[in-house]
Amino acid sequence: MPSPELPGTSEPLRVSILTQGQFLIVSIHTALDDTQMTRLQEDLIEQVGRQRSRGIIVDVSTLDVLDSFATRTLTQLAHVARLRGAETVVVGISPEVAIAMVQLSLQMSFVHTALDLEEGLQRLGELTGALDEAAFLGTRSRG
Amino acid sequence: MDGARSELGPDDQVIVDLVPMVRKVVGSRIRDPHLVDDLVQETLVRVMAAHSRVEGDTMAPYAAVTARNVVASYARRNDRARARAHLLAHGDIDSSERPGDSLLRQEDRSIVAAALARLPAAERDILVAHEVNGDDTRTLAATRDTTPGAVAAQLARIRAKMRVEYLLVKENLEPPTDRCRAVLRALSAGDRRRQRELDTGAHLLECDCCALVSAGLLDRWSASSSDDEMRVPVARDADVVTARQTGRQVAARLGFSPTDSTLIATAISEIARNIVKFAERGEIVISHVSTGGSDGISIVARDVGPGIPALEQAMRDGYSTYRGLGLGLPGARRLMDEFDVVTEVGKGTTVSMTKWHSARRRPGDNEN
Numbered sequence: 001m002p003s004p005e006l007p008g009t010s011e012p013l014r015v016s017i018l019t020q021g022q023f024l025i026v027s028i029h030t031a032l033d034d035t036q037m038t039r040l041q042e043d044l045i046e047q048v049g050r051q052r053s054r055g056i057i058v059d060v061s062t063l064d065v066l067d068s069f070a071t072r073t074l075t076q077l078a079h080v081a082r083l084r085g086a087e088t089v090v091v092g093i094s095p096e097v098a099i100a101m102v103q104l105s106l107q108m109s110f111v112h113t114a115l116d117l118e119e120g121l122q123r124l125g126e127l128t129g130a131l132d133e134a135a136f137l138g139t140r141s142r143g
Numbered sequence: 144m145d146g147a148r149s150e151l152g153p154d155d156q157v158i159v160d161l162v163p164m165v166r167k168v169v170g171s172r173i174r175d176p177h178l179v180d181d182l183v184q185e186t187l188v189r190v191m192a193a194h195s196r197v198e199g200d201t202m203a204p205y206a207a208v209t210a211r212n213v214v215a216s217y218a219r220r221n222d223r224a225r226a227r228a229h230l231l232a233h234g235d236i237d238s239s240e241r242p243g244d245s246l247l248r249q250e251d252r253s254i255v256a257a258a259l260a261r262l263p264a265a266e267r268d269i270l271v272a273h274e275v276n277g278d279d280t281r282t283l284a285a286t287r288d289t290t291p292g293a294v295a296a297q298l299a300r301i302r303a304k305m306r307v308e309y310l311l312v313k314e315n316l317e318p319p320t321d322r323c324r325a326v327l328r329a330l331s332a333g334d335r336r337r338q339r340e341l342d343t344g345a346h347l348l349e350c351d352c353c354a355l356v357s358a359g360l361l362d363r364w365s366a367s368s369s370d371d372e373m374r375v376p377v378a379r380d381a382d383v384v385t386a387r388q389t390g391r392q393v394a395a396r397l398g399f400s401p402t403d404s405t406l407i408a409t410a411i412s413e414i415a416r417n418i419v420k421f422a423e424r425g426e427i428v429i430s431h432v433s434t435g436g437s438d439g440i441s442i443v444a445r446d447v448g449p450g451i452p453a454l455e456q457a458m459r460d461g462y463s464t465y466r467g468l469g470l471g472l473p474g475a476r477r478l479m480d481e482f483d484v485v486t487e488v489g490k491g492t493t494v495s496m497t498k499w500h501s502a503r504r505r506p507g508d509n510e511n
């Protein structure tokens with residue numbers, strides 16, 4: 001189901017958050033500024049707790065850059081999510097963005113990466129032990 | 144014109160051939176098509192009257208001068224040209240002024256009069272002679288014992304001055320510092336070299352008067368400066384995105400690869416964020432640079448703010464950036480080919496960085 005608005009914003013949604021079973025799938029639709037990035041982080045942390053999610057996939061393929069702030073925000077998200085029992089996989093880092101991150105010596109601790117959404121789901125499945133196809137279809141109940 | 148044409152002798156073809164040129168001269172100054180027709184005819188009548196006194200091969204320039212004078216005298220009759228003196232086109236003095244171009248409100252005329260009164264008498268005279276009386280640069284040069292080129296350059300300077308005075312009168316502002324007028328004139332004239340000498344960007348950030356007036360001046364130049372120079376004011380988060388996206392567009396237009404464009408956009412993001420986080424306000428100027436056969440993009444970020452007290456440390460602490468301690472400066476430096484920071488505690492910081500086209504990298508530069 002599509003997420004409602006991010007908290008505290010009345011602007012049109014720049015991000016959609018879908019719940020697929022125990023996973024949250026985050027699609028970013030446009031470049032985000034620092035405030036929007038922080039808001040997304042807070043919202044995801046809140047939803048992970050509320051929905052007892054086991055994994056988060058963040059698709060960043062439409063982000064124009066992953067600079068120090070964006071990287072730090074994703075790292076913090078992954079760290080907090082892990083403390084609450086969820087793993088984070090970032091997918092869709094373009095070659096250009098990857099090169100910039102390497103030149104900036106940016107590391108994303110706590111964050112797993114995968115090429116695209118499909119691989120990201122597979123990765124999350126491995127990480128959380130929820131290899132079951134059903135998890136991706138959202139029909140598998142927890143436990 | 145039919146009646147007039149029948150009076151022409153065997154040389155009438157010479158006059159007919161002049162019509163398109165005369166129409167162009169008049170049409171470039173007057174919008175109303177009926178008025179254009181009237182003034183073209185008036186011009187041709189005068190040219191025909193002088194026909195016998197003018198050599199065949201000087202007919203065209205003579206007709207052009209006549210057409211300009213006809214337009215100017217029409218404008219004077221309508222008492223509009225004077226009011227428009229400050230708005231007359233800059234640059235190509237002989238072809239782009241438009242004395243009778245449009246109507247102006249009464250209040251504007253009094254502002255123009257007040258601004259004109261602020262010019263030295265000699266400058267006011269030459270401006271009025273050219274813009275209002277329609278004297279061309281050759282005539283003005285002859286009476287002043289100088290060259291048309293020198294007169295043209297002088298007129299351009301006076302116009303630039305006039306625009307500044309006009310805006311100061313209009314906004315009812317008195318420049319607070321000695322530098323203000325020099326800065327504003329350099330901006331008004333579009334004189335990049337002088338702007339660099341005066342560091343106009345830094346002045347605009349700290350001088351509210353000039354910031355306000357420059358908005359009116361820069362509007363005039365936006366069309367000519369947008370091709371190779373973009374300015375992005377930076378005060379809030381959203382401006383960081385605008386700055387880096389603008390940088391990417393300019394980089395792409397200058398032929399940088401998608402990878403290099405991304406590196407440039409990322410570097411801009413880092414330094415623009417510093418302005419939002421640490422300074423009051425600032426701007427990022429993105430432009431094309433070209434020196435000694437190499438070609439690149441220049442990013443200059445200036446701010447008014449506290450400055451960076453421990454610059455060396457800020458530059459060294461590169462690996463702490465993602466933990467939130469650094470300023471993004473070392474990161475930006477790694478992404479660009481040249482990087483320079485000038486900071487003054489309590490005043491502000493200017494970061495200048497350049498990336499060269501890798502294909503045309505300057506000899507001796509090392510990529511790292």
Ligand SMILES: [Zn+2]
Nearest residue numbers: 323350352353
């Ligand atoms: Zn000033």
